[in-house]
Amino acid sequence: MTLAPNPDAVSGFFNTFSGIFIFLIAVATTMNTISGEFETGSITPLLTKPVSKNTVFLGKIVASFLTLIAIYAFLTVYVIVGSVVIEGSQNNLLLAPLGLFGLTLATMVWASMVILLGTLSKSSLVAALGSFGVFIGVTIVGTILSSVYGQTSVLFYAPGGGANGSTGSCETFPRSGTNFATGTDNLGYLLIQLVLNPSAVLNFCGVRFGPGGREGEIFTASSDTVATVALRALAVAIVYLAALLVVSWYAFRRSQIVESA
């Protein structure tokens, strides 16, 4: 048996590697980031050295960011080599670094949530479980909102998978064109699409239920160009990232070392 060559395997990787995968990577790299220092007690000698709390905090964030870049760089190279060997020559390999950057940024959104909970609770367990709760909550609420209420616009401004966009029409069935998620989780793929097809139009479909629970009707809730969608997701990711980090930074500055030895 021979596989049909797939020249888009690499960009496909950036499309599918999202959601729970990047969430778990975020948790794995940052659950101990600040909470671990509190838990082991090594925060005490650290904070009594002539390094400002701001520098300590910044150092932790930069270290998390670099760790994520390193993980994804490794993964990307692995995927590229694997795809070229198995699927043959690949399209748009020059855009892989952009995908890598988007993926890292997407993961940093969840990572900053983990860091915030870790800083507030000083517990890595709370950081991991608490952010998992947020992740599940956002996912469930998002699904309900989008499928039951036919509301997609709220998903544009939530972290995570976001709304599903389609290049095909919502009203025809089976749906034509390509579908992909457009949330902050998918920044890697979105940034690649931003370069490749900025003016392509994405339709966001909603479901409308008739009175008395009659069968739902699918309609086009909104339409945007890929450029708008990708840049909006980028802005949303940056706003979440900044807000979560600012709150963490404030919490870290205010934190006291009350634990008795």
Place this chain on the structure above:
Amino acid sequence: MDTHVIQTENLTKSYGTRIAVNHLNLTVEAKQIHGFLGPNGAGKTTTIKMLVGLLRPDSGSLKILGMNAAGDKPRIRERIGYMPELPKFPKHLTGEELLDVYGRMYNIPKETRRKRIPELLKMVGLEGRGRDRIGKYSKGMQQRIGIAQALLNDPELVILDEPSIGLDPVGMVEVRDMVKEIVKGGQTVFFSSHLLAEVQQICDHVSIINNGNMLFTGTLDEVASKAGPSRRLVLEVQKASDSILHALKALSFATVNTNDNTYTLHLKTKDDVRAEISRAVSAAGGVILRMQEEGGGLEDAFMSLVGKEAE
């Protein structure tokens, strides 16, 4: 110009409703070896954590080396050394690596670090163990590396929180020697302890704290004389009599309590008055079986101040 190395005014800190440090006024002058003495739970660690910026005071003011120490003050921290109570360091580092990382935080140049780190390891008795991971260090060795890292920057003020806690007797003596070694360099040392004997052996000044309140601060001699009750002399005679009691009561330097054949004299003098007492008793026709001085030292002073038994 402020010569106080540490100065707190009405420093106060509570944990919930429990007041751990209550309007504490503490002054430590340059070049003192200042003991911070008090039983467990007295508020020593809480005070020290406020001094080094790990805890925010609820109220009161706090100056270190003449600078206001409230908030995040790296400029102060670069001039002091601090050893936490039962310090914990990253386990994956070796002793040498730890001192090197911390040395870089103090901006100590590489050549200086390379020279100073082995010296420090030797001084704290970790010679030859610098390449071992801290995770494999015993409790005592962690205390030692804790002292070493507090001295890295050649600090003007060294703050040690119970440096000898958890050490065996030999280790405790060695820590005392280290502290004495530190002050040879002219530094000020402020260290806490719940052991009177330790403070007595090392310090020239002492501040005694209990239940968050400062009970006494001054030189060791002052504690014994001012804070303590008068010296006691216990006198046992063969047979008590009114004439003996009368003779003892006539002594100007003591007050007397009686109990069977024993008299307890509370002395108001520091002189050796045993000869006078024995003459007075003989003159009254008594025979002394035993004459013994009790307490009156620092131990007594401490006990009466703190009002509870030490371990």
